[in-house]
Each structure stands twice: as structure tokens, then as C-alpha cells.
Amino acid sequence: MALADARAICPDLSTRPADLAHEAAALASLRRWASRYAPMVASDGTDGLMADITGVAHLFGGEAELQGDLHARLDRAGLSVTSAIAGTRGAAYALARHGGGIIADGALAQGVDRLPVSSLRIDHATAEALTRMGLSQLGALIAQPRAPLARRFGPALVLRLDQLLGHQPEPVAAGAEPPHFGVRMTLPDPIGLQSDVMAGLARLLDRLCATLAQHHHGARRLRLELHRVDHATAQVEIGLARPMRDPLRMAALFAKGVDEVDAGFGIDAMRLSAPITEPMPPEQIGSGPAVRHEDALADLVSRLGNRIGFDRVLRMQPADSKIPERSFQLVAAAWSEPVAVPPRHGPTRPLTLFPPEPVSHASGHPPAQFRWRRMRFTTLRAHGPERIAPEWWFDDPAWRTGLRDYWRIETREGPRLWLFHTPQAPDWPAPAGAQNWCVQGEFA
Template sequence: MWFPRLASDRSLRARPAEGPFALALTQENAERIHCLSAKAERLGLQRGMTMADARAYCPDLVSRPADLPGDSRFLAMLARWATRYCPWVGLDGADGLVLDVTGATHLAGGESALLADMRQRLARAGLSVRLGLADSRGAAWALAHWAEGIAPKGHVRDVLAPLPVAALRLDAPVCDALRRLGLQTVGALMATPRAPLARRFGPALMQRLDQALGDLPEAISPQAEAPHYGIRLTLPEPIGRTEDVMAGTARLLDRLCARLKAQDSGARVLELTLRRVDQASQTVELRLAGPMRDPARILPLFRRGIEAADAGFGIDQLRLEATLAEPLPPEQITRAGPARQGAALDDLITRIGTRIGLENVQRFLPADSHIPERSFLIAPAAFSRPEGAWVSPRPRPLRLFAPEPVTATAPGPQPPRQFRWRRMALATARATGPERITPEWWLEDAAWHSGLRDYWRIDTRQGRALWMFHTPQAPGWFVQGEFA
């Protein structure tokens, strides 16, 4: 199954356009045509042509930027759709599907009926497709790309013989070399002795030929279906009490956790959708501090969200989905170890997180910088592990704040004897320093525009020990921290 115009068909399905149409993609320093419609092809445009040339040929060309990830998602969707014909569906390059319909054709009423059905359904969806059916994957590919149709059983050689050598999925240089030798068609290649060809072109050519003729097996790797963690419970009578909703959630959780356990994974984000009788629905989102699949531990975490939900005239459908799941391999059961302690802490972080937001429970991680406010990182505790060593060559203050200017009696590079800070008159008893810290010029930081800083620890006669700095390039004294 080959979709020669997958990308442009997809774009036209979303937003139809009159006239010739092309998708542009920046390749080799120029905007080039990535994919184009049949109408544009008839006007003489081709793939790989620069958009400037194409517009010169065809002034009324409609173009849009190409979306490669979107195209591959679309192809995966088509692969899922194709499982309606047979269970064994694999992707073939960026614009093809390969189906192993062995034993499944009678369900559609024969091979030609199967192809007709495919063609009709895809045409209705607005996709142009070319189909080939043969005994081997290679032959089917050749038919799809070069001569649409069905190769009758046992007559693959006859069907392939008139096709050009490119039908064997060969690289362009190999095709050129074969053509230069006078081997234009597959039939000519089959008639040539194998050994000299293998010596000249390597084993890949013969392997491709054998695969097309069915002498060598070729596997189709079907796409594994991603596990789906969504479960629904529909009730004959609406419910409204918190306990009832909790009981319903417990049932759903049991089933969901069994499914998670079978996949060795744990839920990280859970979404409980409560649909009311009047069709309105509410979502309770639960973000967990760690992957989890123990229903008894998850259920109490839902209570707060369920209590806050408005039942209205009653709830008649519950749907629970693990929107984010992470691998969670089973662990050895110990009586009381660090693992147990960590699980309890994760539960607490989750519970706090439902109130203030999971990203507001944080921890400090050391960072590699001399700038005081950049010497640590603040990371959400649920998504980080404590790590790294805290080393500071000089004592650092216990609390840190944005620099606050002081009014000093005698400004200068030496610490002031007397100064006022936060409406307190303070007198310096001992000054330890200076420690010069220069700004990190490779980072833009408005706070460090006043240039380098000389940090001092000032012990005042009043008792408070302050972390002050002087900016020689823009004279002034500031307090940035306190040692208590």
C-alpha cells in the first residue's frame, strides 16, 4: 500500500485548496517542494524543485509548510486503520504500509474485492493510494510503485520481468550502474548469471532480487499497540455522595492498577472525569510525586479532589485514565527500609501538591556558579533526586535577599563604620573580607550591571552579622544576606 501523495493529501483533507498545491520544506538551504498534488504534477512540477522555480512555472500555486512529525503520526493512524483488514500491519518507509493478508482475503470476498474495498475507502477519505498484492513483500512493493495490481500465485516472475530494476528497492547508484550495463528490466537481471553480479554489486542486489521473488523470507514488523490506561464505569442511577464516588473510584482503580501491573508501569498523572446527568463533566486531576500502582495508596489522594467536585443532580459516569505512566519495576519487599520511607514521603509530597501545586514542593540542587543567587537550583522535589555535594570555600549567609542599599556615613571601598539599614542604626565591630566576585559576563543579568562586587562579612556591635558588598565600579554599599 503506497501513498504517493500522503503529505499533501493530508494537508488538503484538513483544508482544501483550489488549483495546484504543494508543501514546502527547507532542504539544502532552499525551500523545496516536499510533496505536491496531482494537479500540480500535471503542470510539470516535481519533488525537490525549489519553490521559487515552481512559482515561476505556476504562478497560482498554493503552498503550505510541511509537517513531517504530523505525517508520521498520520501514517501510524492509517496503520491502525489498516488492521481492519488483517492483524499484521507494518510501516514501509515514510509513505507506505505493508499488510500480511495471508488468510484474511476471504473475509473481504477475495483478493480483488479486498483491493477494491481499500481503494474505495481511501478515495472517500481523499487519499490517493497505489496497491500491489503479491506472494512476497518485495514483489508487492514493486507492483505498488510500478504496476498496480495483483500478481497471481506462482506467476511472480512473469509479472516482475517487464518492470525496471528500480522496482527491486535498490539504491539509485546501483540502478544507474545496472542500466549502463544494459540490464534495464528485472527480467534481464534474472537471466544474468548471479555470481558476476554479486561480485560486482555485493550481496545486497541478489538479496533484494531473492526477496522480490520470494526465495528469501522477509519479515513484517507490526506496530505494537501502545497500552491504553483508561477505564469507565457507567451507573444505572446517578450518585452524589462523596463516599459513593470514592467507592466507584476504588473499583476503577483496582482494574486500572491491575492493568498497570501487567505492564510493569506506574501512573504518574491520573485523571478522573465525572460526568453528570446534565451532560456537564468535571475533571479531577491527580499528579503523583512518583509512579504508583497501589490502589490503597492512590485512593485517599483522590478524596480532596472529589470533595471539591460539584455533583449537581448526580453523577452517572466515572472515567479514570492514567494520562502519564512511567515504568515501575517490582521491588523486593523489605520490612522497613529506605524504600518504604521514600514511598511515604512521595505520598506526602503528592498530598501537599494537590493543595499548592506539585511544582511548588521543591528542593535545592547545587549549581556550579560563584554568583550567590545562582549557586543553587530550585527543582520540583517530585521530579528530582537529591544529589551533589555542597561545598563553599567561604562561609555563606543563612538567608539571602535582593540587595538592599545602606546609607553609610563615609562611602568608600572600606566598610563603613556606621550605617543605616532597614531603619536601624548599626555600627561595624568587625569586618571580614573582601571576597571579590565578578559577574558572569556570558549571562545577561540586570542585577549585576553595576559590575564586580567585593563581599564582606560585617559583624555589627548590635549583634547582627550581615553579608554586605561594595561595588567599586558604581560606588555603593548593599546588604544581600544575613548570617543568622
């Protein structure tokens, strides 16, 4: 039903947009939980789970008890579900979506014969056509001769029917579990020495790095949780400048964090996990000084980033803009690669840039004399103007004064400054004397 129709019928209807990503995540976690009932659990569509409970039911005392246990636990968690147990996947699917229950062994055809044909996982048009022919229930459909059905509705219907009745096998295809990068260690006696923690960490790192190597992954972020005797938890987290699985180099980065941990009455459990990992295929190491150089530089960035923050170790990358402030951007060095700058062309740019600082006592155009930073300057040479227009699609408060005419001013005092004039901005009153001239950079 369309939303407009539903609103017309019930004006007080409360609606909420579907959050498909969250729902999928919830279903995935439910799938992990449901693996307590069966070794193979797969998600079935966007709203169902399918478990292969072959040889499991007796552990719970029978199929009915298993289903009762499942419902009781999910009720306690606040979830309302319907479930069905049947000899085939198709029958369980059909029954679970139309009431639920248990179909006893050997009574498959009788168990499903009251269900509508739409529960057969066939497309809507086929189901409609079957209903129009009077075959609205599965029992009636099963009783039909197969050859005319196949001729009229194609092999898909017959395949689904065979799967429902168990003539065609249909296994539960449970997806592979994503690798879990976490290891833990429980200690018989609480420890409180830094060297003991580091020794334990070294063992955990060995195991974690072996798992990482097995899955061809490298860690970008590592978290060490130290569980104290009094049930408090201390956490040490480090970042890495690039994916890595070298235990020794990782352990060195933990040293400072472990040093600051308050051990209290002692630590009796440690847990090390890698929340962020990246693929890291094996590569030949030690091939020449270039690789070692890159390794050493990445280690340095890791060390610096863990102390001052990875957002403070920056690299400059060119950006596509004529506006001086936005002609480059500062990006975190750990998450970017160096980019070559396009060759220079056009007017020269200053070596250093700073937020515009207005000059005072400017006279002339370009100013023959001006004061800046409480220093008096006399113009020796002026190159310009270079007109830069603001980007109209981007509302930058600094550029609300409109166009800028940039000049390279060589002063008699020495400094070579990058001045600009804003012709569109209203002139300030004359006594203030600053006729819209600002300094924004310094040349070599």
C-alpha cells in the first residue's frame, strides 16, 4: 500500500522512514546470537533467519522445546517473532511467514497444504495467475500434474515446489564469519609491574599478528584493555600510520600508554583487539633502501601521531581553487599519500601565507607608503594587479568583501609582501586611513 493511501484511510498514522542499514546490522547480530541453536545460521532475505537444526533438537529436549526456548528468550529481549520448524527449507520459509509452528517428520505435504501459493518464493505474477486459476492453496497445487504446470509457468515454479517437498536439495548457506582480530589473556595472579604488562602484551601481540598475517590484514588501530581486580578497566589505544603486523614495532608504541596506566590492586586480565584493520597482502621485504626508508618514516609518523594526535601530523596536497587559502589543503599524513604539485605557471605565489592583516596609513594605489605590524614601509616596486574573484558557489566569510586585486610589493625596507585591495568593499572613513589594503603573504 502506498503511504498516501494509508494516510487517507488512517489520518493519525505515525510513520517513520525505514533504516535499512540499522535493520541489517540488527539482523546480523541476531544471526550471531542464533548460532547458539545451530552450527549453520544464515540470514534469509531482509527479515528472516534460517538455521539448519539437523541433529540439534534433542539437546534441547525436542523440537517443540527448542522453539519454546527460542521464543522465551526473544520475548525477554523484547522481540516478537514467528518461527517454524520443517523438514525442508522451503516449507519452513512458508510456514514461518504464515503463522509458524512445527511440521512433523513425514507430514510435509499435509503440513503445508493450507498455506497460500504466494508463500512459495515465486514472483508476484505467477502467484496471481495461480490464484486466478483457482489454485490458491499449496495443497491444491501439489495435487496438480507437474507437466502442464511446468509448461504453463516455467521451470521456476516446479523447482520451488520440489524444494518445498524435499525432492530437490537446498542447503542452508551460512556466510563465512568475518575474521575477528582480538585476543585475550587471563592471569592466575594479578600483576602490577610495567614490565609484566609489557611481557603479557608481547605474547598477545604475537598471537594477534599471527591472526592478522593469516587473513592478510594489517592493523591501523590497536586497543589494549586491562581489567583490574576491582573490576575497573584501563584502556590504552594506539594508532598506526599505515597497516602493520610487526609485534616489536607495535609494542614500542604501547610503552608510553602503559606507563600511564593505574594498576590499582593489580591487573588480572588483558584483552588486545584491532578495531580498525586494512588489507595488507604479503610483500617482499628488505628490497633496497627505499622500502626501509618508507618503513622508518611511517614509524616516525606513528610515534609522533600517538603523542600529538594524528590530525596534527599533516601533509600538504594541492586543491583545485584559485583562492589562495583553498589552493591547498592540509590532510593527515597517516591517511594520505604524497601528491606531486602541478608545475608553476602564472604569477608567483608567496612562500608563507597568513590570515589577511589590514595595513594602515596607506597612500596611493598601489600604496607608496603604508604601515603594517607597526612598521613603516615604502614601496620600491609593485607588480600587479592579479584579480581573483570569490567562488560564488562557496560562501566564505573572508571573501564577502568581493573581488581582490593582489599586488607583489617590494619595499625599500626589504620585505617583499603580498598585498591585496578590495575594490568592491566600501571605503573606510578617511581618518582611519586604511583604504582596504591587506597583507596576506610574504615572498622569498
